[in-house]
Amino acid sequence: MTQYIQDPAVWGLAVGAPLAVTAIVRGRRTAKRLRKEQSELRAHYAGLEHQYSASVEDAKLRAEEETKSALKAAMRTLQGLAGEQQLVISKLQGKYGESAILQDLMEIDHMNSQFGRRAQSIAVLCDGWLGRQRAVASVYDVVRSAKGRIRHFKRVEIRSQTGFAIVSRAVEPIAVALAELLDNATSYSAPETMIEINIRSVPKGVCIIIDDAGVGMNEEEKERATGLLSGQRSSGVAGLGNPPQFGFAVIGVLAAQYGFNVSVDSTSPYGGVRAVVLLPDDLLTSMPEAKEPPVAAAPAPAPGPHAGGPEPTAPLATTTGGLPKRRRRGAMAIVPDPAGGETGGTPHRSQEETASIMGAFQRGTRSGRAVPTTDAADPGNPSHANSEGHGVQ
Amino acid sequence: MIDPGEQEPEAAELVRPYVITDGRVLPEDDRFSLITLVTASADHEQRMARLSPEKRAVLELCGGGYLSVAEIAGHMRLPVGVVKILLSDLADGGYLVTRAPAPRATLVDRQLLQEVLDGLQARFG
Numbered sequence: 147m148t149q150y151i152q153d154p155a156v157w158g159l160a161v162g163a164p165l166a167v168t169a170i171v172r173g174r175r176t177a178k179r180l181r182k183e184q185s186e187l188r189a190h191y192a193g194l195e196h197q198y199s200a201s202v203e204d205a206k207l208r209a210e211e212e213t214k215s216a217l218k219a220a221m222r223t224l225q226g227l228a229g230e231q232q233l234v235i236s237k238l239q240g241k242y243g244e245s246a247i248l249q250d251l252m253e254i255d256h257m258n259s260q261f262g263r264r265a266q267s268i269a270v271l272c273d274g275w276l277g278r279q280r281a282v283a284s285v286y287d288v289v290r291s292a293k294g295r296i297r298h299f300k301r302v303e304i305r306s307q308t309g310f311a312i313v314s315r316a317v318e319p320i321a322v323a324l325a326e327l328l329d330n331a332t333s334y335s336a337p338e339t340m341i342e343i344n345i346r347s348v349p350k351g352v353c354i355i356i357d358d359a360g361v362g363m364n365e366e367e368k369e370r371a372t373g374l375l376s377g378q379r380s381s382g383v384a385g386l387g388n389p390p391q392f393g394f395a396v397i398g399v400l401a402a403q404y405g406f407n408v409s410v411d412s413t414s415p416y417g418g419v420r421a422v423v424l425l426p427d428d429l430l431t432s433m434p435e436a437k438e439p440p441v442a443a444a445p446a447p448a449p450g451p452h453a454g455g456p457e458p459t460a461p462l463a464t465t466t467g468g469l470p471k472r473r474r475r476g477a478m479a480i481v482p483d484p485a486g487g488e489t490g491g492t493p494h495r496s497q498e499e500t501a502s503i504m505g506a507f508q509r510g511t512r513s514g515r516a517v518p519t520t521d522a523a524d525p526g527n528p529s530h531a532n533s534e535g536h537g538v539q
Numbered sequence: 540m541i542d543p544g545e546q547e548p549e550a551a552e553l554v555r556p557y558v559i560t561d562g563r564v565l566p567e568d569d570r571f572s573l574i575t576l577v578t579a580s581a582d583h584e585q586r587m588a589r590l591s592p593e594k595r596a597v598l599e600l601c602g603g604g605y606l607s608v609a610e611i612a613g614h615m616r617l618p619v620g621v622v623k624i625l626l627s628d629l630a631d632g633g634y635l636v637t638r639a640p641a642p643r644a645t646l647v648d649r650q651l652l653q654e655v656l657d658g659l660q661a662r663f664g
Contacts, residue, residue, distance in 0.1 A: 229550065229551070232550075232551040233550075233551050235551075236551045236552065239556055239618045239621075240618055242618075243612065243617075243618030243619035243620050243621070243622075244573070244618075244619045244620060245620075248618055248620035248621070249564055249565070249620070252555075252556055252557035252560070253557070255555055255556065255557055256555070256557050256562075259555060277550070278550040280550065280553055281553075283553050284592075286592070287553055287554050287592070288553070290554045290558050290559075291553045291554050291555075291558070293558060294554065294555045294557065294558035299558065299562065300561065300562045307592075317553070321553075497651065500651065504655055504658075508659075508662070
């Protein structure tokens with residue numbers, strides 16, 4: 147044992163061990179403290195990060211709101227202008243209905259409709275104004291109206307009609323949604339292909355089926371579309387992408403707001419997309435019987451210009467629209483009847499005939515002046531009225 | 540849709556004229572003038588189901604007898620050019636019979652009228 151005491155290594159050990167122990171203990175303590183500090187720091191950092199992301203989110207929301215309200219106001223102005231312009235174009239179309247300008251006016255009208263629709267779509271995403279409420283309109287008319295709002299409307303063919311109509315508050319939103327679907331359908335299919343629309347009544351309401359012959363959508367696109375269409379994932383204006391894809395986002399908002407259903411996850415018989423719009427019963431109403439009549443009934447005094455002609459004497463038959471049906475005789479007054487060339491035929495008289503007619507006329511006036519005026523006070527006598535204006539022989 | 544209470548100017552028609560004509564252009568041949576008379580052909584009613592509402596309305600209007608193009612346009616409240624396109628479609632489909640207006644110009648024979656006037660003046664003047 148003593149030889150060990152002489153050994154400096156043992157001494158070294160004896161001194162070194164406590165030192166080492168102290169060092170280890172101290173090291174452990176430091177590590178512990180550091181760990182504690184680290185976790186504190188981490189917590190602090192997480193807190194900061196949370197706060198930061200919350201304020202970023204907040205700022206984003208606020209910015210989005212501000213963008214929305216600014217866009218909404220801007221779109222409102224544009225929509226108003228498009229509407230005004232449409233009215234002016236309508237008036238011009240009436241005024242120059244007969245001239246070649248009409249064709250150009252119709253083209254301008256078409257562009258104006260597209261312009262108005264674009265503004266409406268943006269307005270929809272900004273919770274803005276959709277335009278004036280429309281009167282109840284047939285499903286067919288709403289589909290046609292939608293068709294008129296896209297560029298390549300001539301490629302859209304509506305193959306069926308129904309007896310259903312859409313309630314007034316839903317006319318414009320459904321037209322905008324359909325226009326977006328048709329825009330997609332025409333954009334993603336070859337220019338020479340047709341887009342087919344079928345309208346079918348189903349137990350749950352009315353289905354509007356839009357089939358295109360385009361390239362279709364892959365699973366990812368379908369998933370995104372379904373998300374947007376269900377209205378659950380509202381991207382707002384910011385999430386439209388670049389170039390912005392309005393279609394499904396707009397439709398999704400409208401569908402959620404007005405309670406109709408749009409799906410695009412099936413394939414059309416032509417290999418493209420089949421979009422199905424299901425309008426539930428509460429957006430539908432029966433066809434306004436007076437669809438044509440208000441058009442027709444208003445110009446009831448229209449026969450005015452013809453008042454100088456034969457006055458109707460018998461109660462006239464009317465069309466279902468309440469318009470007086472013109473009787474054959476009256477309308478044909480200035481047309482030579484091919485069967486009996488006698489009635490009303492003014493043209494192609496020989497000079498002798500004309501002379502004899504003039505002679506008869508002259509004799510008539512003479513004898514008329516000779517007779518005392520007993521019956522003359524009754525010009526409205528139907529038997530007279532009936533013959534005036536006709537060529538009489 | 541948010542503020543429906545606001546007062547708005549009247550809106551134009553829902554279905555625009557270019558949609559009614561389906562973007563077609565009036566054929567160059569001057570088949571229809573304002574006073575061309577048209578009437579529905581005898582068998583039009585059996586085949587009306589696939590026609591657009593406007594075409595059906597036209598057929599209904601002139602189903603009772605001959606009507607002029609101008610009158611139809613007035614009743615339909617559509618531009619005359621649009622009505623002409625519809626009529627030309629209907630005529631092509633055999634739904635309509637047209638009849639050219641009587642050639643009124645031949646009636647105006649100035650010399651004859653002058654002779655009549657002379658005769659009348661000689662007789663009564």
